Amino acid sequence: MSRRLFPLLTGLSLVLFVTAPIVIVRAPYESTMGLVQKIFYFHFPSWMAMFLAIFILGISSVIYLFRRKPVADRLAVAAAELAVVFGLMGLITGPLWGIKAWGVWWQWDARLTMAVILELILVAYLLLRQYGGPGSDRLAAGLGIFAMANVPFLYISTEIWRTVHPRTSVVPTLPVDFGLPLWWSFAGFIVLCLALLSARGRLEEQRAAIDKLYLALEEE
Amino acid sequence: MDCYRMSVLLVVVGLVATGGFGPVSVAAQPTEAAQDGFVPMGDIPPEDQLPAAPLLVAAYAVVWAIAIGYLWTIWRRLGTVEQELAEMARRVKSKD
Amino acid sequence: MSEFLRVAWLVVRKDLRVESRSKELLFTTLFFAVSCVLVFAFGFVRGGRAVDGAAPGILWIAIAFSGTLALGRAFERERYHDALRGLLMAPVDRPAIYLGKLVGLLLLLVVVEAVVVTMVAFLFQAPLFQYPLRLGALLSLGTIGFASVGTLFSAMLVRTRSRAVLLPVLLYPVTIPVLIMGVSGTAALVQPEPDLAMARLWITLLLFFDVVFVTLALWTFEPVMTE
Numbered sequence: 001m002s003r004r005l006f007p008l009l010t011g012l013s014l015v016l017f018v019t020a021p022i023v024i025v026r027a028p029y030e031s032t033m034g035l036v037q038k039i040f041y042f043h044f045p046s047w048m049a050m051f052l053a054i055f056i057l058g059i060s061s062v063i064y065l066f067r068r069k070p071v072a073d074r075l076a077v078a079a080a081e082l083a084v085v086f087g088l089m090g091l092i093t094g095p096l097w098g099i100k101a102w103g104v105w106w107q108w109d110a111r112l113t114m115a116v117i118l119e120l121i122l123v124a125y126l127l128l129r130q131y132g133g134p135g136s137d138r139l140a141a142g143l144g145i146f147a148m149a150n151v152p153f154l155y156i157s158t159e160i161w162r163t164v165h166p167r168t169s170v171v172p173t174l175p176v177d178f179g180l181p182l183w184w185s186f187a188g189f190i191v192l193c194l195a196l197l198s199a200r201g202r203l204e205e206q207r208a209a210i211d212k213l214y215l216a217l218e219e220e
Numbered sequence: 221m222d223c224y225r226m227s228v229l230l231v232v233v234g235l236v237a238t239g240g241f242g243p244v245s246v247a248a249q250p251t252e253a254a255q256d257g258f259v260p261m262g263d264i265p266p267e268d269q270l271p272a273a274p275l276l277v278a279a280y281a282v283v284w285a286i287a288i289g290y291l292w293t294i295w296r297r298l299g300t301v302e303q304e305l306a307e308m309a310r311r312v313k314s315k316d
Numbered sequence: 317m318s319e320f321l322r323v324a325w326l327v328v329r330k331d332l333r334v335e336s337r338s339k340e341l342l343f344t345t346l347f348f349a350v351s352c353v354l355v356f357a358f359g360f361v362r363g364g365r366a367v368d369g370a371a372p373g374i375l376w377i378a379i380a381f382s383g384t385l386a387l388g389r390a391f392e393r394e395r396y397h398d399a400l401r402g403l404l405m406a407p408v409d410r411p412a413i414y415l416g417k418l419v420g421l422l423l424l425l426v427v428v429e430a431v432v433v434t435m436v437a438f439l440f441q442a443p444l445f446q447y448p449l450r451l452g453a454l455l456s457l458g459t460i461g462f463a464s465v466g467t468l469f470s471a472m473l474v475r476t477r478s479r480a481v482l483l484p485v486l487l488y489p490v491t492i493p494v495l496i497m498g499v500s501g502t503a504a505l506v507q508p509e510p511d512l513a514m515a516r517l518w519i520t521l522l523l524f525f526d527v528v529f530v531t532l533a534l535w536t537f538e539p540v541m542t543e
Contacts, residue, residue, distance in 0.1 A: 006227055007230075010227040014235070017287070018234065039276055065540065066539055089287075096278055117492050124490075127482070127485055128485075131477075138539065153528075157500075195231075198224075199294050202224045203294060206305060210308060213312065217308070
């Protein structure tokens, strides 16, 4: 089923991605922020794709830990890697917007702080998978659950931690009419995320097949 | 080549081919925005027009580059795994 | 339920007895914590005066570092003669074993914290003892949050190859919320005009964190540790 779905997903994400710049360029010019506000159309969807990936990671970790379904484990690895990739997109496009909006590349803004910590957790997850050795799949599942459970705490604590300090930002919060371009690239990112998820999952599946073959060969 | 690898390659090629297209349209933006009458030209502060464009193009390029780069690694990894699978299958067959 | 607590208590007593014979964990962790605070003193005291507002951060980082050291060592010990496997094969509730290990670690960390807090208060001229109850609440809740995640992780890592490296790699990112809450709560208490409402807010948040993560750890300990 996913075998037939995959070319469809990739094709759709390609179409959405290629047409996104046109839609974005045609979008109205935001008056306080100017042109640079249009980075938002890439920035926001990449975070949403990251959250989707983290959610998938958490859910499949729970399923793997309690039901021991290999599919769930493969999905978890794929989702973790994707979350890092989309997080990286967000972390790079953020400062590009910030240098114009705030005048500095980095600011300990609540969202940025949270993003960077989440990225840290996910990289730790990948490190565990890479260097944990045999048996690390279940440990990774445990970590995946903890990563998902951490999201609300990170959100609240960074939000309050941030407001304790004086705000130096002079830019008003975005009074933007989201409209079509945002949802357009949002759809593009989500579809891309799903497409990459199935491609990456496929890779894990093939690797599992190889491992099985090796075992079969050695037994003879 | 299985359908996964093919589709991944297709997207990589598609993204590379159309990559330059976004920045060009972004560069053409300020005049276009004015012509379409979304915002009167006077409302756009002049210092906003030039410095913002490179940033926007950079952000766009980064997203594009990361997407292409990641897809490319998947494509390559799928290739290695496939090769290995074929090799294994050959060995299993020769043993039988 | 009483059976569950009894098993947990047995594990605590076992750890205490092992520790009382060698006192290895206590002395090494204490020494590490003291040298950690001293290193910070060399980094943050300039011209004979401590840098403003550095004390809460130093306090919590010293606790986090020495906590990690203790966690790694406490489970390293269980590897000798496959002690952990023997423990896990006992016909008892697995989560009770987790709880026992957690309580043992908390007891150790309480001693370490008493020393660290005193040292930080003197060396960095921080009025840490101004609100002892609130500080105590912050410290105990923060330590429970840190150690609950840490105990689970180091138990999981016992069987893996590169556990010494992986424990801090996994533990610090996941427990950053604890660090933020603990440092901010302590800072609210020791700043020139203490903000008690703020401190109470952080204590409440830490309480929520503890409830969620202790529950999660008890829930996942069994499947994670099953071979």
